[in-house]
Each structure stands twice: as structure tokens, then as C-alpha cells.
Amino acid sequence: MGKALDGVKILDFTHVQSGPTCTQLLAWFGADVIKVEKAGEGDATRGQLRDIDGVDSLYFTMLNHNKRSITVNTKDPRGKEVLETLIRKCDVLVENFAPGALDRMGFTWERIQELNPRMIVASVKGFGPGPYEDCKVYENVAQCAGGSASTTGFDDGPPLVTGAQIGDSGTGVHLALGILAALYQRNTSGRGQKVLAAMQDAVLNLCRVKLRDQQRLDRRHVMEEYPQYPDREFGEAVPRAGNASGGGQPGWILKCKGWQTDPNAYIYFITQAPVWDKICQVIGEEHWITDPNYATPKARLPHLKSIFARIEEWTKTKTKFEAMDILNKYDIPCGPILSMKEIAEDQSLRATGTIVEVDHPTRGKHLSVGNPIKLSDSPTEVTRSPLLGEHTVEVLEQLGYSEAQIAELKQAKVI
């Protein structure tokens, strides 16, 4: 079966996490992704957080599936020529270097346009144009600058970053969408264009509901579904809401059987209005169905803490999976707090290819997250990440370099 992006060539000039997330998705959809790495060094993540000496780290192997790797010193004039040839032949250049790095290398937007007017140049940067545009940025900086940290955690504690890599991987996903839109527009315009996904912007996009709440707070000075209500004053900015749901249906994380020893014996419980009667029946508080203090969502808002405390008395008598089974019978929305160990062992995630086992020549078998986006006519086969420079000769030959030319570049350490 063919792939959605068959025939699309990506010059992958990305490193670390944000850019590689984007190009990995494009590779999974069938694009030919040629990763250009520094000769002799490669993507810094190959050597970061290593669990096996001398072997590409999981950080690298899990972000660079289905790609080819070539090593080129793009600061050497002969290396620049290789890159120019690649620019002429490829559809998209993706990069996430520090601001200005590509220009300093001599590959300005104007120069790239001269070489290939159809080329799409897609970049991740920490910030868009403005006071911070020249700053280097990593994941947690973006989480902080994009509004996530100030709205995550409990209000008696400091701002918190989240384990989900919304700054890096989140921005990579945004960039991939921008690239696909630009490829689509090129069908009619015939021209390439610049695509920019700034990490601050991507995080803010994912924190959209908190900017919603800022405006609600400005207008009404109170938000009844927040845990601060009704006991505490609201300040001027959206406060941290602990485990409150962020939507119109109140929710909280509740202890389950075994919580004293298992840090993940918890369940997320949503008191969705349409199933309130069933919730009351399950926990044995049938009188709440008609009690005016509990009967409507509005009446319940001032009592959410005591309601969840009562539900927790019930969840503490069940394991999170027993609670799931019971609650799902009544269509009560809930979710177990799954540990990474439980996820790694989850057979249904393996069956769908969301968790995959991949073999690697120096590392051996390891787990990875496969393509979370499933296309019925473009199934994903996850293949291992390339070794450093594994495809340098193959790609240069395809670009028209002779054996002698390749040997010369190798001798001069340009590749």
C-alpha cells in the first residue's frame, strides 16, 4: 500500500526534540526524511541520557524513526555545496536551530529561494517576533512562557511544569500541520513559503482554555468550578486549579484502594451532569438526587470539595480498575492514573501500534511510541532510527556524487 506523503522529500535539519518530532511524523506518513547532522558529532541527543555506553540514547532513537542520516559539515564550502544540492532536490527544509543560525550558515530565505523557489522552509523557534525572538529555548522555558506553568499545580505551591512535552513535541506537531498546509497551497501557488511555529505560541494554543478563564475572571472576579471557590479570594490572574477539570464538568483525582503504597492508585472522576443520578446511586447517596443543595450542577458548585471527598470514600474501597469497570457500566466518565510501567505493558496499545517494539543494531530491542495518528490508507510501519551518517554515501550517490568525489569529501572530513 502507498503512503500519504510518498514522493515528498524532507531536508531534515533538526535536532533535540521539537524539530525531530515533526519530521518523524512526516516520515511515518511516507516522506523521505534525510536528517543532516554535524560530521563527527551528530544530533546532541545521540549522547544524552544514555543508558548503554557508546550506544545511541533512547532520547534519540525514539525521536528519529524512519529517517536516513547523513553527516555534513555545512560550514565548509564543500559541505555547503552538498546542502545546496539537497535544497534543489527537496520539497521542505525543516530546522530548529537557535535564531539566526541558518542565516549565519549562509542559507537565508532569499538564498534558499534562489536555489529552489518551491522550497518550504519550516522552523521551530522559542519565540515569535518580539522582545525574546533571539532567545534560545528549551521545553520548560516554553511551558513557562506559554502560560502552562502559571496555571499548573496547586495554588499553595509554586508553578509547575508538566511531564507532557507540550513545548517541544507539541510545537513539532504544530509545525507538521503547517508544513502540510504549505505543501497543499503549493499545488496551486507553485511557490514555497516560510512556516514558523514558535514554542511559546504552541504552548499558549494548548492553554487556550486558560486565556478563556482569564477573561471570565476579569469580568466576574470568580470562577465557581475552580477549587478556590467558595472559600478563597481570587486574584487578578488565573490561579492554579490543582486537578480541576478545566471544562464545564467538574472533575478531580481521587484515591483508590492501595493508595497508601502505590503512588498511582488514583482515578480521575468526572461528575458529569447527565449521570449525576447514577453517581449518587453508585456511592449510596440517593437523597442527593433530589436534595436542592445537590440536585443541579449550579447548586453543587459550592460543595464540590465535600462531594469529591464522599465519592473518594467509595473509590478508596475499589482498585482503580475495579472502579473503572463499575463506573463505565453507568457511563460515568473516569480514567485510571496509569503509570509508565502500566502503559509499557498495555497490550491494547501494542495491538494498535501506539506502543511498538523496535530492533536496533547496537541497542537491541526497545520500546517506542508509534504514530498516534492512524490513516486507513497509509498505515505506519515504524523502523529504527539511523546510525550516525549511515546513509551519507547512499544519499550522496543519489544526488549524483561520484565515488571519487565522495572519497574526497570523506578524506577532508566534510562528510
Ligand SMILES: CC(C)(COP(=O)(O)OP(=O)(O)OC[C@H]1O[C@@H](n2cnc3c(N)ncnc32)[C@H](O)[C@@H]1OP(=O)(O)O)[C@@H](O)C(=O)NCCC(=O)NCCS
Ligand atoms: C535547542 C537550542 C537551545 C540548542 O542550542 P545549541 O545546542 O547551542 O545549538 P544551535 O541551534 O545554536 O546550533 C549550534 C551550531 O551548530 C551549527 N550546525 C548545525 N548543524 C551543523 C552542521 N551539519 N555542520 C556544521 N555546523 C552545524 C549551527 O550552524 C550553529 O552554529 P552557530 O552558532 O555558529 O550559528 C537551540 O537550537 C534553539 O533555541 N532552537 C530553537 C528552539 C528549539 O527548537 N528548542 C527546543 C529544542 S527541543
